[in-house]
Amino acid sequence: MARYETGFEDGRRLLRRRPERLAYGLLALTLVAAPWLLPAYHVGEATFILIMCVASLGLMTLTGFTGQVSLGQSAFVGIGAYIHTILLTQGVPLPLSLLLTTGGAALGGLLVGMPAIRVSGLHLAMVTMAFAIVCEHVLGRWKSVTGGHSGMAVPDPTLFGLSLGGPRAFYFLCLMVLAVVLLLLVNLMRSATGRAFIGIRDSEAAAQGLGIDVARTKVLAFSLSAACSGLAGALLAHQMQHITPEAFGLALSLQLVLMVFIGGLGSLRGAILGAILIGLLPSFISSLKEMLPARLGAQFGLELFVYGAVLTFFVLLEPGGLNSRWVRIRKVLAEFPWVRKSSTHQTKVYMKSERYR
Amino acid sequence: GAAGVGDKELVLGTHLDLSGPVAIAMPVIRNGIQMRIDEANEAGGINGRKLRLVVEDNASQPSQAVRAVDKLIRKDEVFALLCPFGSGPNVATVKKAVDAGVICFAPYAASGLVRQAAGQTPLLFTTNLNYDSTTSAAVKWATGNLGSKKVGFIYQEGPFGDLVGKGVKAALAAKGTPLAAEASYKVGDLDFSSHVARMQAAGVDLIVCATTTRETIAVAAEVKKLGLSGVNVLTASPGRAGLTIALGKDAMEGVYGVGTWRIAAPDQATAAEKSWAEGYRKRFKAEPDDVAAAFYDYTSWFLQEVRNAGRDLTADKLVKALQASTFKGVSSYDTQRFANNHIDPEWTRVEQVVQGRWTARSSVVDPAKSSL
Amino acid sequence: MLTLPHRQPIFHRRLANDRYLTRTDDAMTQLTQLIVQGISSGAIYGLVALGLVLGYKATEVLNFAQGDVVMLSAFLGWGLVVAVGLPFWLSFVLVLCISAALCFLLEAKIMRRIAGRPQFSGVMLTIGIGFMIRGGVSMLFGPQSRSYPTPWTGQSMQIGGSVVAELNLVIVGAAMGVTALLYYFLRRTTLGVAIHATSQNQLAAYLCGVRVKRLNSMVWAISGAIAALCGLLLAPITLVDLGLWFVMLKALAALVLGGFGSAPGAVIGGLLIGLIEQFAGVYLPDGVKDVAPYLVLIGVLVLYPRGILGESHGRRV
Amino acid sequence: MTPLLSVRNLETWYGPVRALHGVSLEVHAAQIVTVLGANGAGKTTLLNTIAGVLAPSNGTVEFEGRPIGGKDADEVARGGVVLVPEGRQIFPFLTIAENLRMGAFARRDAEIARDMAQMYDWFPRLFERQRQQAGLLSGGEQQMLAISRALMGRPRLLLLDEPSLGLSPLFTKDIFAIIKRIREQTKTAVLVVEQNAAIALATADHGYVIELGRVAAAGPCEALAQREDIKEFYLGGASHPPPQGVADGIRPARRRPSWN
Amino acid sequence: MSAEFFEVERLSLSFGGVKAVRDVSFSIRAGEILAVIGPNGAGKTSLLNLITRVFDASSGSIRFNGQDILRLARHDVVRQGIARTFQNIELFEGATVLENLLLGRHRADHGNFFSQMFNLPSVRRAEARTRERVEDVVRLLELAPFRHRPVAELPYGVRKVVELGRALAAEPRLLLLDEPASGLNPEETRRLAYWLEDIQAELGVTVVMVEHDMSLVAAVANRVVVMDQGQVLTDGTPAQVQADPRVIAAYLGT
Ligand SMILES: Nc1ncnc2c1ncn2[C@@H]1O[C@H](COP(=O)(O)OP(=O)(O)OP(=O)(O)O)[C@@H](O)[C@H]1O
Ligand SMILES: Nc1ncnc2c1ncn2[C@@H]1O[C@H](COP(=O)(O)OP(=O)(O)OP(=O)(O)O)[C@@H](O)[C@H]1O
Ligand SMILES: CC(C)C[C@H](N)C(=O)O
Ligand SMILES: [Mg+2]
Ligand SMILES: [Mg+2]
Numbered sequence A: 001m002a003r004y005e006t007g008f009e010d011g012r013r014l015l016r017r018r019p020e021r022l023a024y025g026l027l028a029l030t031l032v033a034a035p036w037l038l039p040a041y042h043v044g045e046a047t048f049i050l051i052m053c054v055a056s057l058g059l060m061t062l063t064g065f066t067g068q069v070s071l072g073q074s075a076f077v078g079i080g081a082y083i084h085t086i087l088l089t090q091g092v093p094l095p096l097s098l099l100l101t102t103g104g105a106a107l108g109g110l111l112v113g114m115p116a117i118r119v120s121g122l123h124l125a126m127v128t129m130a131f132a133i134v135c136e137h138v139l140g141r142w143k144s145v146t147g148g149h150s151g152m153a154v155p156d157p158t159l160f161g162l163s164l165g166g167p168r169a170f171y172f173l174c175l176m177v178l179a180v181v182l183l184l185l186v187n188l189m190r191s192a193t194g195r196a197f198i199g200i201r202d203s204e205a206a207a208q209g210l211g212i213d214v215a216r217t218k219v220l221a222f223s224l225s226a227a228c229s230g231l232a233g234a235l236l237a238h239q240m241q242h243i244t245p246e247a248f249g250l251a252l253s254l255q256l257v258l259m260v261f262i263g264g265l266g267s268l269r270g271a272i273l274g275a276i277l278i279g280l281l282p283s284f285i286s287s288l289k290e291m292l293p294a295r296l297g298a299q300f301g302l303e304l305f306v307y308g309a310v311l312t313f314f315v316l317l318e319p320g321g322l323n324s325r326w327v328r329i330r331k332v333l334a335e336f337p338w339v340r341k342s343s344t345h346q347t348k349v350y351m352k353s354e355r356y357r
Numbered sequence B: 001g002a003a004g005v006g007d008k009e010l011v012l013g014t015h016l017d018l019s020g021p022v023a024i025a026m027p028v029i030r031n032g033i034q035m036r037i038d039e040a041n042e043a044g045g046i047n048g049r050k051l052r053l054v055v056e057d058n059a060s061q062p063s064q065a066v067r068a069v070d071k072l073i074r075k076d077e078v079f080a081l082l083c084p085f086g087s088g089p090n091v092a093t094v095k096k097a098v099d100a101g102v103i104c105f106a107p108y109a110a111s112g113l114v115r116q117a118a119g120q121t122p123l124l125f126t127t128n129l130n131y132d133s134t135t136s137a138a139v140k141w142a143t144g145n146l147g148s149k150k151v152g153f154i155y156q157e158g159p160f161g162d163l164v165g166k167g168v169k170a171a172l173a174a175k176g177t178p179l180a181a182e183a184s185y186k187v188g189d190l191d192f193s194s195h196v197a198r199m200q201a202a203g204v205d206l207i208v209c210a211t212t213t214r215e216t217i218a219v220a221a222e223v224k225k226l227g228l229s230g231v232n233v234l235t236a237s238p239g240r241a242g243l244t245i246a247l248g249k250d251a252m253e254g255v256y257g258v259g260t261w262r263i264a265a266p267d268q269a270t271a272a273e274k275s276w277a278e279g280y281r282k283r284f285k286a287e288p289d290d291v292a293a294a295f296y297d298y299t300s301w302f303l304q305e306v307r308n309a310g311r312d313l314t315a316d317k318l319v320k321a322l323q324a325s326t327f328k329g330v331s332s333y334d335t336q337r338f339a340n341n342h343i344d345p346e347w348t349r350v351e352q353v354v355q356g357r358w359t360a361r362s363s364v365v366d367p368a369k370s371s372l
Numbered sequence C: 001m002l003t004l005p006h007r008q009p010i011f012h013r014r015l016a017n018d019r020y021l022t023r024t025d026d027a028m029t030q031l032t033q034l035i036v037q038g039i040s041s042g043a044i045y046g047l048v049a050l051g052l053v054l055g056y057k058a059t060e061v062l063n064f065a066q067g068d069v070v071m072l073s074a075f076l077g078w079g080l081v082v083a084v085g086l087p088f089w090l091s092f093v094l095v096l097c098i099s100a101a102l103c104f105l106l107e108a109k110i111m112r113r114i115a116g117r118p119q120f121s122g123v124m125l126t127i128g129i130g131f132m133i134r135g136g137v138s139m140l141f142g143p144q145s146r147s148y149p150t151p152w153t154g155q156s157m158q159i160g161g162s163v164v165a166e167l168n169l170v171i172v173g174a175a176m177g178v179t180a181l182l183y184y185f186l187r188r189t190t191l192g193v194a195i196h197a198t199s200q201n202q203l204a205a206y207l208c209g210v211r212v213k214r215l216n217s218m219v220w221a222i223s224g225a226i227a228a229l230c231g232l233l234l235a236p237i238t239l240v241d242l243g244l245w246f247v248m249l250k251a252l253a254a255l256v257l258g259g260f261g262s263a264p265g266a267v268i269g270g271l272l273i274g275l276i277e278q279f280a281g282v283y284l285p286d287g288v289k290d291v292a293p294y295l296v297l298i299g300v301l302v303l304y305p306r307g308i309l310g311e312s313h314g315r316r317v
Numbered sequence D: 001m002t003p004l005l006s007v008r009n010l011e012t013w014y015g016p017v018r019a020l021h022g023v024s025l026e027v028h029a030a031q032i033v034t035v036l037g038a039n040g041a042g043k044t045t046l047l048n049t050i051a052g053v054l055a056p057s058n059g060t061v062e063f064e065g066r067p068i069g070g071k072d073a074d075e076v077a078r079g080g081v082v083l084v085p086e087g088r089q090i091f092p093f094l095t096i097a098e099n100l101r102m103g104a105f106a107r108r109d110a111e112i113a114r115d116m117a118q119m120y121d122w123f124p125r126l127f128e129r130q131r132q133q134a135g136l137l138s139g140g141e142q143q144m145l146a147i148s149r150a151l152m153g154r155p156r157l158l159l160l161d162e163p164s165l166g167l168s169p170l171f172t173k174d175i176f177a178i179i180k181r182i183r184e185q186t187k188t189a190v191l192v193v194e195q196n197a198a199i200a201l202a203t204a205d206h207g208y209v210i211e212l213g214r215v216a217a218a219g220p221c222e223a224l225a226q227r228e229d230i231k232e233f234y235l236g237g238a239s240h241p242p243p244q245g246v247a248d249g250i251r252p253a254r255r256r257p258s259w260n
Numbered sequence E: 001m002s003a004e005f006f007e008v009e010r011l012s013l014s015f016g017g018v019k020a021v022r023d024v025s026f027s028i029r030a031g032e033i034l035a036v037i038g039p040n041g042a043g044k045t046s047l048l049n050l051i052t053r054v055f056d057a058s059s060g061s062i063r064f065n066g067q068d069i070l071r072l073a074r075h076d077v078v079r080q081g082i083a084r085t086f087q088n089i090e091l092f093e094g095a096t097v098l099e100n101l102l103l104g105r106h107r108a109d110h111g112n113f114f115s116q117m118f119n120l121p122s123v124r125r126a127e128a129r130t131r132e133r134v135e136d137v138v139r140l141l142e143l144a145p146f147r148h149r150p151v152a153e154l155p156y157g158v159r160k161v162v163e164l165g166r167a168l169a170a171e172p173r174l175l176l177l178d179e180p181a182s183g184l185n186p187e188e189t190r191r192l193a194y195w196l197e198d199i200q201a202e203l204g205v206t207v208v209m210v211e212h213d214m215s216l217v218a219a220v221a222n223r224v225v226v227m228d229q230g231q232v233l234t235d236g237t238p239a240q241v242q243a244d245p246r247v248i249a250a251y252l253g254t
Helices: A002-012 A016-036 A040-065 A072-091 A096-115 A122-139 A167-189 A192-202 A204-209 A214-240 A250-263 A268-291 A302-317 A321-334 B023-042 B062-075 B087-099 B111-118 B131-145 B157-176 B192-201 B215-225 B242-254 B269-285 B290-310 B316-326 C027-061 C066-082 C089-115 C118-141 C167-187 C190-199 C202-207 C211-239 C241-259 C265-282 C286-303 D041-050 D074-077 D096-103 D114-120 D124-128 D140-154 D169-186 D197-203 D223-225 D230-241 E044-051 E098-103 E113-117 E121-140 E157-168 E186-201 E214-220 E239-243 E245-252
Strands: B009-016 B050-056 B079-080 B103-105 B151-156 B181-185 B204-212 B232-235 B255-259 B335-338 B342-344 B347-352 B358-359 C155-159 C161-166 D005-014 D017-027 D032-036 D057-064 D081-084 D157-161 D189-193 D206-211 D216-221 E006-015 E018-026 E033-037 E058-064 E082-084 E175-180 E207-208 E223-228 E232-237
Touching: A002 B111, A002 C190, A016 A040, A016 A167, A040 A072, A040 A167, A040 A192, A040 A214, A040 A268, A040 B062, A072 A096, A072 A250, A096 A122, A096 A214, A096 C286, A096 D017, A122 A250, A122 B232, A122 B358, A122 C286, A122 D114, A167 A192, A167 A214, A167 A268, A167 E113, A192 A204, A192 A214, A192 E098, A192 E121, A214 B062, A214 B111, A250 A268, A250 A302, A250 A321, A250 C118, A268 A302, A268 A321, A268 B050, A268 B062, A268 D206, A302 B009, A302 C089, A302 C118, A321 D230, B009 B023, B009 B062, B023 B050, B023 B215, B023 B269, B023 B290, B023 C241, B050 B062, B062 B087, B079 B242, B079 B290, B087 B103, B087 B111, B103 B316, B111 B131, B111 B157, B131 B151, B131 B157, B131 B204, B131 B232, B131 B255, B131 B347, B151 B157, B151 B192, B157 B204, B181 B192, B181 C286, B192 B215, B192 C027, B192 C265, B204 B215, B215 B232, B215 B242, B215 C211, B232 E006, B242 B290, B269 B290, B290 B316, B335 E121, B342 D114, B358 C167, C027 C066, C027 C155, C027 C167, C027 C190, C027 C241, C027 C265, C066 C089, C066 C118, C066 C211, C066 C241, C066 D197, C066 E175, C089 C118, C089 C211, C155 C167, C161 C167, C167 C190, C167 C211, C167 C265, C190 C202, C190 C211, C190 D096, C190 E098, C202 C211, C202 D074, C202 D124, C211 C241, C241 E232, C265 C286, D005 D041, D017 D032, D017 D041, D017 D057, D017 D206, D017 D216, D032 D041, D032 D124, D032 D169, D032 D197, D032 D223, D032 E098, D041 D074, D041 D081, D041 D189, D057 D206, D057 E113, D074 D081, D074 D140, D096 D140, D114 D124, D114 D140, D124 D140, D140 D169, D157 D169, D169 D189, D169 D197, D197 D223, D206 D223, D223 D230, E006 E044, E006 E239, E006 E245, E018 E058, E018 E223, E018 E232, E033 E214, E044 E082, E044 E175, E044 E207, E082 E157, E098 E121, E098 E157, E113 E121, E121 E157, E157 E186, E186 E207, E186 E214, E223 E239, E223 E245, E232 E245
Parallel strands: B009 B050, B009 B079, B079 B103, B151 B181, B151 B204, B204 B232, B232 B255, D032 D189, D032 D206, D081 D157, D157 D189, E033 E207, E033 E223, E082 E175, E175 E207
Antiparallel strands: B255 B347, B335 B342, B347 B358, C155 C161, D005 D017, D005 D057, D206 D216, E006 E018, E006 E058, E223 E232
């Protein structure tokens, strides 16, 4: 059956066509060259976004692929940041600490996931939200270990005696971590486990009927996403240089959920696009402010208002998320000279209850 | 020249909570700073430079503050951070700023912790009194003068509450009495009945509050509602503000507070205070407020030394100037100076709301040198 | 139990250094005090949660902006009473109407567009709208806190030996009244059944001739009015303040605890959380109070995944 | 005589996909009309468009002389055109009785209770289970519920999308008998889409065959039932047993699936 | 092989007061196609749900290849070689036809989570094998034109076929079908009959099929079990049951 094998291998290849390979190659080059092209501030922002990408990829596996909405992701980011900081202070070398942190967060995800999977949908969102609130509280109260609300200073990242604390070096550390995480997730998503995730999202009954161990797979997804978030937390700790519990509160959870949602559920690319959009918003807003007339720019609440407006705009007008827009653009580009006028016929849609999934 | 020091312009930055839980307290702070800067610019700038203030939002979120400070340092290339707000945000960012050689002046935050986070640096100048030493002095005063025996503590979870608590405990430890009860709340909590009930259950006769505006009022009102007539309420400095009375009205009557700056009632105001208030009203079409005055003052102090540091401005020069400076502003109790990079002496006194006005109950002292 | 209201304007009694004997409270008084307090603060959570239940019932959207509507209403109340100078009760009615109209429009113009999308889109959208409301209010009114007098400000009475602010009674009364009305409306009227039906299968509801769009908007309007009620009742307790939306977190917990989509459940959940907070606040170590409702929430949901009064949604294949 | 329902040149799109390419048909008062067609021909789309579930992008739908094309489904339903949709669409957490009462939502007359008794009489299984959540009914029971809920609305035009789906042979016959009886008693017109062409053609007066979103044939049912192509495609399995070839291993040449 | 291949004994199920299945016993020989017919609400779907462990039986036993199914964990039933389709189609709406079919093979997919993450050669080989089997199903059911179409867009009839394909992809030894012909027109039903023949003859799969379309039952079933009110009314060849007056009265009509 060699016929299928070749076809199939082609189908499974990551970058199928020449133009695609070219585009991604260019992207990689740009990312590598970026620290020299951008001013220092933007390198910092880019690093921040890379970190957010790692965290949002984690949530995407859970929410976008497995259909389990979690508002507790900030807790795992926090756990990661704290474990990593504590390990580093204890003198554990950076690579080992990153691994241990990832493992620790995965374990945390496992422990939270096991009871949490008993509920689903909005109930799950609420349980995980409660968990995040409790977790932040514990971080703030457990003074002997976490330094309480005054937080902890994060040691500089060093590798074999070399400091990675500078903006460029740290940018590359984050870029590398993101690349590895992305590659592993891409692999996972195109294999049996990834398909099982999607199956559970679309119909638990059918998934069960196909012999997928629903409980186990859900816990796995939880654990996986916690691991990514924890890893992101470790990097974030370096980015912040000083961590306090409030940094890992509900607001961060909401941001992450917004990233995967606005990026487009069920696509890793969406997670990254979402992280870029949401990650850039604050700086976008602050530069917007500078352009507005001083009276308006100085208004209190302007940030919040614009932030909300952008969210509303994207949720309303990009139902498939940024990813679907991207796919459409790519299609137009691919068919370029023959631009088909897509007839936009409004179809009526009806609310579907999700209460009996 | 140094970062932010241009030919015609001096760029300063700050980060405030413009969209977070404490945004309510920001307009006055911002107005106070802005007013002084505008005045300086209207007078032709300082040493030939106009001043430009870049305001960023930290939403009281340390992580957002980190990014805001990154932007201020790297993109706007500010010369100094002027009066950034919030303990969490400042603790998380101060090291970053001073490491980059940016002066951090007068953060409105738990000073002790900010200093701890900053490490050994000459670039940090805190003007906010230490919550622990001032509160400690006030609690000692209360045990002496009000005869308080059992002390309870209601505090905001976070660095601010922690630091006030340290002061309360220090004062009690000196007396050899333990803290009778403590109850924490999170920013955003609306209901303080259980906190007060806890105090009541422990039978306290003095409740020390590490609270800001709304919570101070809520605690005071709850105490009144329950008719706990032998119980005194003492609020740490953030709750002791003109605003709490303006909003809390009757509920605030009789509450004690730890003073950090003068709150001038309109009819008792000095000429300087009156003209300042007039200027504020004109500029912002709003009633002036003690916090605004305080931040106006801090900005004044800063600008005064920028002028003294001369046209050839560098961080080092300004640090030297500041260390050598003395200052007494519209709202200062007394002349202040920086010693060991920190405001010294820490003038404070105990006040009480009497007929809708913060009224002195003790003399102004420096808690490090003498007790109230 | 209800001894006669012994009305006393409480804020005018003491002066600066007055010192009275500390009241000796026996454990019983303390207990009743806590229960009364717990019920009255729980009632507010329940009331906010009720508004959430309604919106959820009809459109299966969990309105995360509810807390912001509460906050907005409080500001509107301040605006009408203090800035415009209208009498309290007129403002009261006006605010209810404005908030209802606003939520009506919100559903009709915005929420409707995401029909058929995953449930969580509604959450995302209302979060965005909530931000806009919060930002808008602080741009319009400024972020400062403020207060205004209500008929209940500062009034309190004695019930069974413990002091209760009249406002708390009003709140409890309002919560009970609204719950009873809603319960009757949802269970006993054709329109109520239609709301259930619409949420279960919107297409089928259309096919039965239900004016789904109007119905949904109307239900949102009612939930807006409830939010306004909460805002107006909360304002005298807590000041008119941007932070009012925080009540949303507790209301959410109440809603989930009681079982999504159950009106009595929401109120029970609210009361439960109110009581838990009070008791944890006094009898458990410091700090536990803040997380106690959430710990209970996690525990209850893990044991009863549908909440206390949640319907079971068996699905067959 | 003007028809009760007249559909002219109806065109419906799903986003970029055109599902109906200009369909015209008529239903007269008290007439039973059937629509036949292969999978994906657009039958469901047609009924949904008439009922207002989908919006047409072209063409007109008139009911009793008034245009109803593009109106919302609830308005169409209140106007007397009631659809039993594909896939049942019951209210899963309401009881059976509540489901039926929802069918009469738009009615204000006093005869609702009587009609309900009538439904229980026709569908005794529903009577037995009237307090049970509808979502727990068996597939066929749900279909009964969907049909009787539509009847509770006392439609003047009843649109049925594959009413026999999941019903036992006996019950399929019953349903069509009921349809006929209703037509006799109340002059209700019926437009029915059906895979079981044999019974549909036997019951209906007039028939349309839709292929790929177009009307491919139309005429009185007797005439349609005689046509060879229709016999082959639509009556094949129903009127006579399948070719013996299946058992013998000799198969008739496979027709390409209609979706190619 | 003998009657032991699949055996249901005195199986009962009740929901509160409703006795959906009462003391049902029957057995299937390997390679047989067994049709289950009966009036609406007779308990046919419930029977399938019992076999695939969606519901827990109140009493009775189900033996498959000497294994007691009722003792297994839910997801392990499939591992024993039992696959099913659903009456109301339970496809993964958000996925393409191909993905649905691949998911059908989940139980045969090997390799742990880490080897999948690193896309080790063993995983690549397993994936290739999986895809190969799925392509066989695509060919058998003529699904090639829809391979990459999202299921949500497909008409009812095609979805039915996709669901059948998904069950087949699991390479079951026992296939449970719930009304496979509902919603299909006679032409399509005839095609289904061929496929079922193929499935039986070429793949050697045993089939239990709940069905109302007697033309299909008559064409492919070796044996028919008639259920009524949760009980077995009678069983026999298609011709026998079609002639049974009780079956005519309760189910077929005249
Ligand atoms: N939601 C949708 N999105 C895109 N295309 C659709 C959608 N629904 C239906 N279609 C397409 O429209 C065409 C007509 O579908 P329709 O459901 O009307 O067919 P039908 O005749 O009712 O078929 P069946 O007998 O299977 O019910 C089909 O080709 C189908 O693929
Ligand atoms: N979860 C449940 N709770 C209560 N009753 C149920 C449940 N599931 C099924 N029933 C009842 O059990 C009976 C048998 O249902 P089942 O679905 O097995 O019937 P069926 O033979 O498949 O019918 P059909 O041919 O209509 O699909 C029905 O009367 C149904 O109402
Ligand atoms: C500065 C004070 C008013 C308290 C403030 N909330 C802080 O974070 O410290
Ligand atoms: Mg159809
Ligand atoms: Mg069935």
